[in-house]
Amino acid sequence: MEQLNVLGLAIPALPLLAFLLITAITAKKKMLSAVLSISCIFASFLISVYLLILQLKAGHGASYEFSFPWLFLGDVKMSLGILINPLTTVMLIVVTTVSMLVQIYSIGYMKGDYAFSRFFSYISLFSFSMLGIVVANNLIQMYIFWELVGLCSYLLIGFWWFKPEAAEASKKAFIVTRFGDFGFLVGILILSYITGTFNFAEIQAQINAGLISPGLLTVIALLLFSGAVGKSAQFPLHVWLPDAMEGPTPVSALIHAATMVAAGVFMVARLFGIFSASPHAMLVIAYLGGFTAIFAATIALTQNDIKRVLAFSTLSQLGYMMLAMGIGGYTSGMFHLTTHAFFKALLFLGAGSVIHAVHTNDIQLMGGLHKKMPITSITFLIASLSIAGIFPLSGFWSKDEILVNIMESGHMGLYYVAAATAFLTAFYMFRLYLMTFTGKPRDAHAYEHAHESPLTMTVPLMILAVLSIVTGFAGIPGKEQSFYNFLFFGAHPHETHFNMGVALSSSAIAVSGIALALLMYAFGLIKPEAVKNASGPLYKLSYNKYYIDEIYMFFIKNGFFVIASAVKWFDRHVVDGAVNLVAFLCRWAGSKLRLTVNGGVQSYALIIFGGLVFIAAVFAVWNPDALKLLGGR
Amino acid sequence: MVETILFYGFAALILISALLMIIAPNIYHSALFLALCLFGVAGIYVVLNSYFLAGIQVLVYIGAVVVLALFVINLTRRILDVDSDQHNEQLLPAVIISGLTAFLIISAVLKTNWGTMIAHRVAQDNTALTGRLLLNEFVLPFEIVSVLLLAALIGAISIVAGDKGAQK
């Protein structure tokens, strides 16, 4: 298996190589940088495919792992390593595919940008970090790369750093996810202290042996989950993701839709042994996921920025995956992650193509673009249908399986939430599609200048569209050679069967959502303005994202900054004040004692004699025998 | 017995005149009481059989130092000063400190076991011995003191005269 060592390492190492080479050598040569970056990720992709084939041949349970030391301190052994199992290979394929397509797309999208090479170096660094998470076989490595993808996210959101909004958004993204990472790190500390190891397999073995008390396990699971909450932008740490849309659109597609934000879900899947051992933690995950799903979907209804609609849609879908994980739908969650990666990347890239054409993000200024950019429009439509869950596109299969899982788990409340989310998803996606691509152009100027994007951009769109259609077939329930029999948790695959009732009802929900959108935005039978006015405060609430940002800002301004100012004041005036008080007392005492030096010879003499006699008196009291004048004799 | 009477007599003279000296409102009177006090000390030397020392005491102290002091008093005294307060405000702490000093010494005296050291006095005149010692064993300190006196003499003149020169 020696070759697996090399191959496993090469997957993340190749993009790192690209990053280093671009930074050091080819920064000036734009096309060379792009080619270098893409060829490296392509090589990683090929290796990933090879590994996937190997895994498919070997079947479930075949996992390969090796480590090398990074930091050894007595009992505390931190290693870096790779772990190749079905979960790894699935995720590898997703990441490398999307990353590669996004990079190809970026050649067109970023054309003319002054920092073209820098963009590709960042993307390569991101690919390296993300692949590092995927292949990690221990918590420390996962945390390391977890932070590194956060860094890449920071760098890429702030790619146009001279825009104040971008700078602000990048900072916000980093800090908000840091809150989650805080919990993640504490969880790692506790877990490593209890188990004495960072390795996934060894931790799993200890859990299986029941060495960790359930209460503690719940605490650990929730702490680890907080890392996922930050990275996957679950409520209440979701606020950074919409702002992250300030970054270039390919970045949004790659990082903030397909891969990095899914890392939270991936982490839950990777550590599923820990989570599944704690029913309480699972319940929290399920309900938080469900809440985020519907919460974000309601916000997405009213947004007018094309990327923000998609951002909230991403939030909602990530909530869906979390919900699936929480009710034990390990495979369906991962399957949805996979399908979502493709169609959401497609949606973002399509949106990028539109933005590239009309130079605005506001869908109120678009309209009728289908004629000008048919490829973008059609691929966008495919993705929209897929995310809405229309048969036989990939979204249908994955979403359906989640619904089946929820129903089987018996959480009917969550089932209704999920169904409602599906309805809302279908509605807002078609609201978006219809407002952008159909109807009359609302901004004639922008429409005039709109044009179909170059091939470098449309080819990735087409590939992703194909993927959005076909990926679903890998996961048709009940099939022998399906996703479900390849990737599952535990000893046996989850029993899957096609539930016609669920399928029909979810299809009906999706269709009705689309129909409502058509009624409102295509046929004009229901005036959007009327709905807006009728819902009144609800519309405002949704439009302003439930004022969560404002609430946070309020607490930061009136809580954190007040504390910080108080600390600053305390340090200046109390601690330093005490120091200066000592200094002042010395000076004050000096200024008073100075008066004893009054120039009067007799007062000096008084002090000298007084002191002498005092000392003699003390001495006499202390040792009366000293008073004997002839003591020696 | 004679010795006892003499001792107490001279002691009383010393202490009373010393006290009067320090409380006298007139500095001129003070100087005269000092002379009286120093005379009492000379008397004590006599009681201790040191006749030569008593002579020196009278000659040098009363004859020279006190007279010199009187001269200086005369030179520096102004009519206005006669009735001005001759004491500063440190009287109370001074009395306390000196009282404590005296108390400490006296309590030391009382604590000391004097034993047989009380009365081994040899009654004899030592003048000749003093002279011999001064010119033999103590010749070096003797000479140094002479030089010191000379230096003091020159110094005193230069201090007083140099100041005059500076004024001109």
Added chain:
Amino acid sequence: MTITLAHYVVLSALLFAIGIIGILTRRNAIGILMSLELLFNAAAINMVAFSKYLTPSEIYGDIFTIFIIAIAAAESVLGLAIILAMFRKRETVNADEMNIMKY
């Protein structure tokens, strides 16, 4: 009742104490100088008395007292000269008015 060494020591202690009061309280610099003489004499009495009682055959106490007297004379000469010079400059012989070296 014989006169013992203790009597002399007590006498000298009292004289010394009086001298200290004089030094500390007299305003006139000449007065201070004169009080100083009392201290010298108190010490001298001790010297002689101890010498006479403890080592009767030797008279080192006398010798020392001679030196004390000589040095006291030198001291008072210089002191009085300084006072005289001071008086010429500052028109006063009061010690508490000679306080320019302060603070």
Added chain:
Amino acid sequence: MAEFLGNIPFLTIIYLMPLCAVIALFFIPGTNHKAVKVVSLVFSVLSFIMSLLLFISYDYKKGGLQFVEHFDWIPAIGVNYFMGVNGINVALVLLTGIIITAGILASWDLNYRPKEFFILLLMLTTGVYGVFMTYNLFLFFLFYEIAVLPMYLLIGIWGTGDKEYAAMKLTLYLLVGSALILAGLLGIYFATGLHTFDFDKIEQFAFDPTFQKIFFPILFVGFGILAALWPFHTWSPDGHASAPTAVSMLHAGVLMKLGAYGCLIIPVWLFPIGAKFWLPVVAVMTLVNIVYGSIGAVKQTDLKYIVAYSSVSHMGVVLLGIAGMNDVAFSGAVFQMVSHGIMTGLFFGLIGMTYGRTHTRDIHKMHGLAKVMPVLAVFFAMTGLCSLGLPGLSGFVAELTTFVGVYKTFPVWTIIAVISIVVTAFYVLRVVQIVFLGPLDAEYKDLKDAKFTEIASLSILMFFIVLFGVYPFYIMELIHGSVLPIAAKIGGM
């Protein structure tokens, strides 16, 4: 290698190198600025290279004191010339070499009395090297004072702002520390009754428990003052803000580590019972350091104050590691000393260079500087990322190790300390955003980017940050091997 080097007095040569430069500088006319700087640089680079050699040739598998030089000096009171290094010393000597070289490069543009400046700076360096190499407590104190005292002149003469106040405050603070240290060292000397200041002999002595409990706080606070132990930290913001660039670098980079090193080597190592008794209290104080320091930095507007408070916070991590009482925590603490030393050197160097261009340190008066000085901006951002504990840079390794170690002793407090990673991210990124990102202020549009010497200075530091961040294995083995005896001694109590 070690055998070959064992024959020559390697350590003496290293610490005499800056002293040689001082002597050479005496014979160079002060008007010849170029020569003064070149001579200083050459000697400091030499000492740096030798410290690097030392780092490589120290045999960590064997451990213990190596390169020992031991001669009688004043045998009557047990003062011996005793130099030697273990893994901790090797790491810190290397740190000193790095920082002094970078510091001299960073002050290449100093033109006010450079001769005197470099003489004092190099004397200070001699002292620092000496402290990190000697194992005789008398020499230790001697070198310690040599290292501390030039600070007064360096800040008082070449500083900015309220420099006299800052210099006086700093000096008085450190002298209070020195007084405590001297008292403690004399206490040790007389308590052993061995009539020796040699550390190895004293270390064998079992001190009376009561004595340990009394003298532990005296020595720990004495050294802790220099390590900015709360609440004795307020000299640090004022001092750093007023000091010239190289001095800030050296002071925050190395001198503060002197305090932490002293804390670890003397009170903790010698007084295990006292340490067991007092370190829980110390841990709480360092917790205040960490959290309070980082929160204190949030609302500051002066760049140097921000970094100074972040130093307080990071030194809190060092001291927390020392309070952790096990080998992992100690390793983390020592590694954090090295990491923070380099990182804060970078920070102060960068601030000095920025200040030299914009003539202000108020963050609200600088915006978008990345446009005109991209290199400095990248360095600043990387340093900031190191400070907030980004993996791949040394700060992460140090903090992770410390936290993992301390968690074994004080779980709850460790979790509170981890909060600082969020707060640190907050203020660091805030500074980066305000100063370097966004639109450029028009008044700064003609500023020049970093010059060669500046880039050289920054690159040396950055190289080690990345090296230790990516590959901490070697240096950690070095450190871990040497903290084991300390941890074993405490653990055995």
